Amino acid sequence: MSAVAKSQKSVKIPTKPRGRPLEFNQDEALDKALHVFWSHGYEGASMAELTEALGINKPSIYAAFGNKEALFRKALAKYIAGPAAFVGTAMNEPTAHQAVETLLMQAVDFFSDESTPNGCMIVQGALTCGQSSLAIQQELIAYRGNFEDTLTKRFELAKVQGELAAKVNTKQLAKYIATVHQGMSVQATSGATREELIAIVVMALKSWPTTQQIA
Amino acid sequence: MSAVAKSQKSVKIPTKPRGRPLEFNQDEALDKALHVFWSHGYEGASMAELTEALGINKPSIYAAFGNKEALFRKALAKYIAGPAAFVGTAMNEPTAHQAVETLLMQAVDFFSDESTPNGCMIVQGALTCGQSSLAIQQELIAYRGNFEDTLTKRFELAKVQGELAAKVNTKQLAKYIATVHQGMSVQATSGATREELIAIVVMALKSWPTTQQIA
DNA sequence: TTATATTTGTACTGATTGGTAAATAAATAA
DNA sequence: TTATTTATTTACCAATCAGTACAAATATAA
Numbered sequence: 001m002s003a004v005a006k007s008q009k010s011v012k013i014p015t016k017p018r019g020r021p022l023e024f025n026q027d028e029a030l031d032k033a034l035h036v037f038w039s040h041g042y043e044g045a046s047m048a049e050l051t052e053a054l055g056i057n058k059p060s061i062y063a064a065f066g067n068k069e070a071l072f073r074k075a076l077a078k079y080i081a082g083p084a085a086f087v088g089t090a091m092n093e094p095t096a097h098q099a100v101e102t103l104l105m106q107a108v109d110f111f112s113d114e115s116t117p118n119g120c121m122i123v124q125g126a127l128t129c130g131q132s133s134l135a136i137q138q139e140l141i142a143y144r145g146n147f148e149d150t151l152t153k154r155f156e157l158a159k160v161q162g163e164l165a166a167k168v169n170t171k172q173l174a175k176y177i178a179t180v181h182q183g184m185s186v187q188a189t190s191g192a193t194r195e196e197l198i199a200i201v202v203m204a205l206k207s208w209p210t211t212q213q214i215a
Numbered sequence: 216m217s218a219v220a221k222s223q224k225s226v227k228i229p230t231k232p233r234g235r236p237l238e239f240n241q242d243e244a245l246d247k248a249l250h251v252f253w254s255h256g257y258e259g260a261s262m263a264e265l266t267e268a269l270g271i272n273k274p275s276i277y278a279a280f281g282n283k284e285a286l287f288r289k290a291l292a293k294y295i296a297g298p299a300a301f302v303g304t305a306m307n308e309p310t311a312h313q314a315v316e317t318l319l320m321q322a323v324d325f326f327s328d329e330s331t332p333n334g335c336m337i338v339q340g341a342l343t344c345g346q347s348s349l350a351i352q353q354e355l356i357a358y359r360g361n362f363e364d365t366l367t368k369r370f371e372l373a374k375v376q377g378e379l380a381a382k383v384n385t386k387q388l389a390k391y392i393a394t395v396h397q398g399m400s401v402q403a404t405s406g407a408t409r410e411e412l413i414a415i416v417v418m419a420l421k422s423w424p425t426t427q428q429i430a
Numbered sequence: 431t432t433a434t435a436t437t438t439g440t441a442c443t444g445a446t447t448g449g450t451a452a453a454t455a456a457a458t459a460a
Numbered sequence: 461t462t463a464t465t466t467a468t469t470t471a472c473c474a475a476t477c478a479g480t481a482c483a484a485a486t487a488t489a490a
Contacts, residue, residue: 274467
């Protein structure tokens with residue numbers, strides 16, 4: 001293919017597609033699927049419930065998203081890029097301490113937001129499951145690992161910048177923050193209020209390593 | 216019934232039961248069921264898997280324990296009275312701080328014990344689920360609430376004994392400890408090692424309220 | 431018009447879910 | 461022996477699971 005033809009093809013020509021048009025908005029449907037998976041988990045969400053929530057028939061779901069597993073993965077990607085995107089942006093705070101504080105405080109609002117399911121989809125999506133869901137379970141474990149890696153990197157940066165002492169074990173600190181975050185997710189699904197979650201964050205941040213640290 | 220007759224009846228006369236004897240040990244079978252529920256959760260454990268693990272046929276299970284829900288509840292009771300009993304005994308430590316430290320350090324050994332599933336059954340038994348398991352989900356939430364109440368009472372005692380300052384919010388402190396505990400359970404099922412869990416406990420205990428507390 | 435492409439709704443598939451009916455086996459009581 | 465009681469085995473139940481075959485519907489292209 002010539003460079004000209006290639007550039008021409010890359011130009012978005014709004015040619016109408018050939019067959020019968022989709023009667024639903026894929027993005028909105030995925031949002032509804034996300035909501036169902038988020039609140040009931042991968043196994044707890046049945047295709048029957050999903051079809052009803054999406055308002056479209058099963059063959060349309062399978063044509064648009066593949067199978068249940070693929071639908072979950074696409075919903076999860078939307079979750080990470082959308083409502084859970086604050087996790088990444090919080091890392092841009094000027095200090096590691098502020099990054100963690102922002103992260104956890106935004107997590108509080110996120111977990112207690114009544115317009116969405118309470119808790120984190122990556123934590124409760126498939127914490128335990130049957131044999132048929134092991135792949136999804138492992139994927140979520142990997143995502144939680146990525147979360148810790150993100151924190152670790154931010155703490156390493158803080159070391160270079162002199163905010164954290166060289167002796168601080170950044171991986172351990174990251175694991176501790178992740179643990180509090182995951183515990184808060186459990187608390188949120190169990191009915192903890194915004195105020196209760198805030199108090200947890202305040203308590204958790206008291207163990208932040210400082211030069212004045214006693215022990 | 217006369218008092219004599221009553222006392223006679225209360226004496227354990229080892230009369231052999233009438234029909235065909237049980238061919239399995241109920242207690243051992245319940246232990247195996249506990250193991251399956253503990254590792255796969257309530258929904259993730261199928262009756263097919265349970266029958267295979269217990270080594271007895273389904274009608275025998277139903278005759279001995281009722282239905283799946285009843286079997287889960289009996290396994291849960293065995294879990295609480297058995298492997299998870301350290302939670303209650305840890306409260307008997309001389310100070311609240313020692314009680315929490317003992318609790319969390321024993322939880323580390325408990326969660327990382329390779330002879331049992333990793334993590335806490337009360338946390339991961341039914342964190343999310345379908346409509347048919349809502350009753351179990353709510354029961355586990357209630358058990359987690361009891362856990363916090365136990366901690367709160369211990370902290371109230373510590374206040375009376377002068378260990379904790381009067382201004383300490385015992386409920387918040389209990390919720391924080393419970394949150395760390397639940398987060399550690401998530402970490403354990405995700406593959407965290409004993410050493411990693413210990414480091415989390417050390418970090419978490421740094422926020423313990425003391426008179427020297429800075430903020 | 432006719433042909434082609436794509437989506438939709440209905441109705442279905444085989445496998446698995448929790449749960450059980452009924453016959454057989456193994457014990458005690460009479 | 462015979463009757464009675466209880467447990468085990470086999471084979472099954474209806475409901476639900478994820479997933480699909482197929483024909484009708486709806487669009488563009490020729």
